[in-house]
Amino acid sequence: MEGKKTVRAAERALDILLCFIQKPELSLTEIARLTQLNKSTVYRLLATLEEKGFLSRDPDTEKYRLGFRIWELSAHLSRSDDPAVLFLPGMERLRDQIEETVSLYVRDGAERVRVQAVESLQAIRRVAPVGARMPLAVGAAGKVLVAFAAPSIRDGILSDPQWPENVDPGQYTEQLREIRKQGYATSVEEREAGTSAVAVPIFGQKGEVVAALAVSGPVGRLTEERMKEVVPHVLEAAERMKKMLN
Template sequence: MSEEKKTVRAAERALDILLCFVSQPHLGLTEIAKQTQLNKSTVFRLLATLESKGFIKRDPETDKYQLGFRIWELAANIDQSHDPAILFLPEMESLRDELEETVSLYIRDGNERIRVQAVESKQAIRRVAPIGARMPLAVGASSKVLMAYTDPKVLEQVIQDPMWPMGVNKEVYQAQLKQIREEGYAISVEEREAGTAAVAVPIFNRRKQLIAALAVSGPVSRMSVQQMMQFVPNLVKAAEQMSKKIS
């Protein structure tokens, strides 16, 4: 292997280590090695390099690692003028206050969807929505909204993925997407997570291109199908206001 390829591979591995912290704030060496499928000695060397540059910190008492301050320095310089997660936050908060349920914003990344923003309900029993969580595109109201308005080639790629759940009928799924395009919203009840229901609508830019899916979710005890259908006009209105902010 050439030196150039070795350098690129090392960079990929270092980035894989940083991505481990998307789901957990504190990780040990063994946990990181397991998630990245690298041997501990390789992980240890890369962690030492990342720590020397300020991207990783190690707690000497717990021997756990966490993201360093250099990450936040980089994040502070992100151009937020076109970031939906920032631009749409006021409308999401208003929608949460109107409907009293958790509001989330999703985008598609490959064959998954990512929750890029969330405003949790103030009720004692509520839908907890961690930002950065990745979910499959086969199930869930937001997943179906994202797929209903995507390019047909992308849709075909997703449903032909070997990881497609065997329990999800592809023909039924595509029929559901057609219905979503006709009605403009999607509803799911305990499709991905027991005890949870959600309703979602698309957000488009001014060129009518899909930007994200806006969803309201909560416990099935409060989120009946009838209740969610009553939420649809509120979501559509919020999505239209968000669309005006995106060129």
């Protein structure tokens, strides 16, 4: 019984830390609402996390933010196989070539997560927050991650009960076939109004898709014609990144 209590407490503490994906600063009330825990439980967990350095509290606002221990842990991530670190120089090089925002996505279950981004230097640009979670059903990067996944994974995603009702699986499957045929995907205002994107897969040494490399920008600048022009550059960057993997 004691073991179960310990696991539950750990789950709750991790749920609290995950709340900070949504906002950099949160109050006790906000955390209680997000985790659906009562305030007394949240208060005790916050006190422990603060004592251990995983959270810090602003004495003026009484709000919490991630503490120095989080950054210490992140500093010890493996640099040899972390795509967010490994591919960053190549992403910066691609951004300088095409002058648009470049993002890196990985699949996590039925979602995609932006693990790295290099924003355009232009005045009007696509702002891409790292850590954002998005659906796989819409957007160029999402479709690339599904199109080039193993058939069993692809079938599982398409048969998921949480699949959006407004996305027809048949039409989506046909799009995936075309994406696999041409080697890349594009989207125009599918997920976000005013934004278009083009994405390509980054393959591992065994042929598995490890990430999606995407370029996004305003629809007035990243037109369908312009996307066709940048595709060779994005494919070339993805091939260079593949060669960097062990």
